[in-house]
Amino acid sequence: MSRLPVIVGFGGYNAAGRSSFHHGFRRTVLESMDTQARQETLAGLAVMMKLLRVVDGAYQDQDGKTLSLAEIDARLGEQILASTLVRRIEKSYLDVDAAHWQKSITLSETSGSQLSFIASRKQLPEPLPANWTVEPLNAAEVRVTLHDNCEFKVDSYRALPVKSAGQLPSGFEPAELYNSRFHPRGLSMAVVGVTDALRSTGLPWQSIVDRVAPDEIAVFASCIMSQLDENGFGGLMQSRLKGGRVTAKQLALGLNTMPADFINAYVLGSVGTTGAITGACATFLYNLQKGIEQIAAGKARVVIVGSSEAPINQECIEGYGAMGALATEDGLRQIEGKEQVDFRRASRPFGENCGFTLAEACQFVVLMDDALALELGADIHGAVPDVFINADGFKKSISAPGPGNYLTMAKAVASAVQLLGSDAVRQRSFIHAHGSSTPANRVTESELLDRIAAAFAIEQWPVTAVKAFVGHSLATASGDQLIAALGSFKYGVIPGIKTIDGVADDVHQQHLSIATEDRKVGAQALDVCFINSKGFGGNNASGVVLAPHVVERMLRKRHGEAAFADYCARREQTRAAARQYDQQALLGQLDIIYNFGNDLIDDQAIELGDTQVKVPGFAQPLVFKQDDRYRDMLD
Template sequence: MSQLPVIVGMGGVNAAGRTSGHQAFRRTVLSALDADTQASTLTGLAAMMRLVNTDGSSPWQDTSGQSLDAEQIVARYQQQVLDHTLIRRIEDPMFGADGIPANRPAQLSIEAPLVFHVRRRQLPEQLPETWQVRELDRRHVEVTVPPGQFDVSLPERRGAQVRTAGQLPSGFEPSSLYRSVHHPRGLSMAIFGASDCLGQSGLDWETLRDRLDPDEIAVYAGNSIGQLDDAGWGGLLKSYASGNRATSKQMPLGYGQMPADFLNAYVLGSVGATGAVQGACATFLYNLRVGIEEIKSGRRRVVMVGTADAPITPEIIEGFRTMGALADDDSLKALDALSLLTDADYQRACRPFARNCGFTIAEASQFVLLMDDGLALETGAQILGSVPGVFTNADGWKRSISAPGIGNYITLGKAVSLARDILGEESLRTRTFLHAHGTSTPKNRTTESHVFHQVATANGITSWPVVAVKAFVGHSQGSAAGDQLVSALGSFAHGWLPGIPTLDVVADDVHAERLQFFAEPLAFEADAAFINAKGFGGNNATGLVLSPSVTERLLVQRHGQAAIDAWKDRREPILEASRNYEAGADRGHFQALYRFGQGVLEGPELSVEADQIGIPGYAQPVSLAVENPFGSLGDAHRDSDHTNDEQ
């Protein structure tokens, strides 16, 4: 019997807040929540943003030390929290009025000798033949350039043409939570996301690891375009042009698989399977697919899956802008018929399935911890849902590498077929919803809605609810489907689907006949969600996620009611540990796990045998037994040789 991959932990961060405790989800349905839940959401975000603090036992305090209660926090900081979460104007100063630092090549015509003084170390390594250099002192020289043509780069400030993004909540800096030394932002976010996932799970990682063969654990994590800020490949690639030295960390830390490497080396200490699958905007689902297939086959029992993307840099934004993919300021103003002297409505920049002009870039880190259902029952792990299938297909022949194609019809069709087999026709038609890729580009609103319409028609679905969470948090590239997945888990827990608040009117070219769009949160008890992703290059993926209640019904069918009752008893301390973690996080106490230099092994310490390898610090050895599905030639080959000798 195939193992059922269940979700036993989730963690991360995006523009809406922290993933654990469904904080980010609650921010997207804030208006639908009761007063107490609204207040706890706002105070938790205020603590995350360092507007208030507490040592855990004393009352809340503002930054001046004044004591506050929850009601006072909400009254004082609510608007600040609302204004500095979700999509908003980019808060990095280089995107402001002074502009982005740049250089412009120029050729000067010098009519008379040009004389200047400069530090010796700032001279080019190879001086032009016509330059005359005179020493002034040990550190300075005088340079004379004769009349003629002189090539220079003139420093300038270029006004940002895109000023909106889905940034992490203001004041939250993941690198400040552990000993980060020149780590790219995406890797700091990965450390936080994985730590948040483990904390939310309520499981003790060391205890869990000790009961398993180390090779029964796997990590599949990455991102869509690597680490391209200055601490990663971004700084490396522009080091010559910028005049800065490349560092020894920029090259290795820039790789796209580095989130998985960081988790293995500094968070989990895992020696099991590892990898990162890049699939553009579908990257999270591509890695999730590998993880669940490993569990379904029985090769792994625990898998951490995730992504961390930090693409809010001038260069990446400019790349997407020149493609015509991003919603730039001028296009947003034209869309709303605003004067060029008026600021665009930055918080409404992303408008899935409405009249729109491009996507809004964002940063996010999302991780889930998967187990096979048998181990989850044995350990008493909480079960947030299950993922029976993720499907990926390419587009075939394409006119443009970035244009959408036909693969998404196949992926969604397969996911719906699996859901129908598990849930039945009635549940499929009335108790499932779509988490759309919903990028807010004119092409996406037409093509993705047509995919939904065709699959709905084929399956007799007449009013399929559509969620497009990018309207709140923007497009976090490879982490986008992770944002969608954890939002779906929030819907299962709270019974609300986030609306599309920027959807004033559905665009005329959207195929909406069988789809249900809504601007405000919708009360909806769901059995399953479809997580849809359409990536550049033809990277299509759709995942089927089952609710906790449906998952429990499957577990009763697979293991019997007695096993489920016993699991619920074992689950109580896990739930208590999870609640304690979330309570601390709501007060701004985060446990970023980062174990640099601990338990390092290099080989001589191992106990190597023919059938297993013992590793100091790991309770169970690694089994070297592998399945051989091809048959053995060893004995037959020896017997054949012996027979030939006798003849």
């Protein structure tokens, strides 16, 4: 009997704010939330953004005046809304109007005179150019005379054609929340993001560790662009060209395995299975597939899955821009037909669009097998029974879409039909589309979704796309989709694609329903969501996510009413602890887990035997499992 991978915690950060307890989702559908939910989410964002401080549990402005939730909404609401979601890249982060680069210029001597300058001996290049003559002036300086032409590179500044991105909320700096030492931004985001996910479970991590064997915990997390800021590969590659020196950390911390490595080494202290799987923009789903396979096969009982990506830098913008993949200022100006561009509408899935919008995000989920979740009283937010991955076959262009996504989506829908029945899929399912906001995607993805709907007799299939609000976070993109799907299950709201005026004429939608306003369908009206992701290189993935009320029905049947009733009683304590964390987090008390250099395992204290291994710090031993898979080949 396969174990069901259930989601018992989730968290992270993107342009909408903190993901746990659906705050990020609530930001994207704020107009559909009740007053209490709206004001609570805005207050939490205000604290994150350093617009408010908290004194004795009360919100205060910078002048020390205590503000109610209603006053925060009235005074700061517009500023908070303008400083979240997709927007113009902020100058303090990257000056898109004056991006630094080096311009090559050629100097030539004028007729009858030679060009010369004075320089320090230490600044002379090695070896000297052949057309340089050096004359000593004193112990420290020389006169350099140039003969013929000489090329120099000088600092220059230019405007970037791409000016919008899905930045984290203004003023929120993950590295400030713990003792980070030259950590690249993506790794700082991973530390704070996975902490949010772990705290959201309402279960102390040690209590989980004590119930499982050391090798029954797994972590699968990665990024695709590595760490490209100055503390990672960016600094490594640029240091010599800038006249600097490579540090001892830049190469190691730049690796795209580091999100998983940091989580194991500094957050969990795990000795279990680990991996950093990449699949372009489908990377989160690639890691999720590995996680659910480990649980279903009984190889792991607890799995942390996630991604953390920080690609809002000049190199990524210029790289994707050179491919013609990003929404530029001129492109948006042509779409809108006016000189003043609304950068908040830069990401426009399935509408008139001109490219995707880069974003930064970290998203993590905590998975358990269903039996352990019931035993611990974990709160269950959904389940992921399947993720399907297929390549495109032969390709002419590595970045072009291909047939693999037809296979992943068809298999995902067929899987859900077998599990839940045709009626549930036809009437109570919806799609979180890849929805990258490129002209090619709006045609190709809508066509495949429309054809699959026809094949399974689905009419008016609801389609949404979270990239409209938070942009395209590359490796983390399908994590943004999954977290948003959990929000829809909780509140019964399918977000409308509110950055477009209408669906583009070339979008296939005979069997699809793409709305520009939020749809309130009710919390029990949604049974399953299909997460679709298409990545460069033919990396296609589609996941099946079950709503919590469906999972509860399944658990009652598997474990019995009595066992489920006992579980519900234990769950109340877990929910209370989780709510306590949420209330603290809204006040800015995020309690980041970062354990550097403590509780190290002494190799000599490991107890080795022929049936098990006992690891210091773990209550349960690692017992060697009986493996009879190939025994019949030797009998």
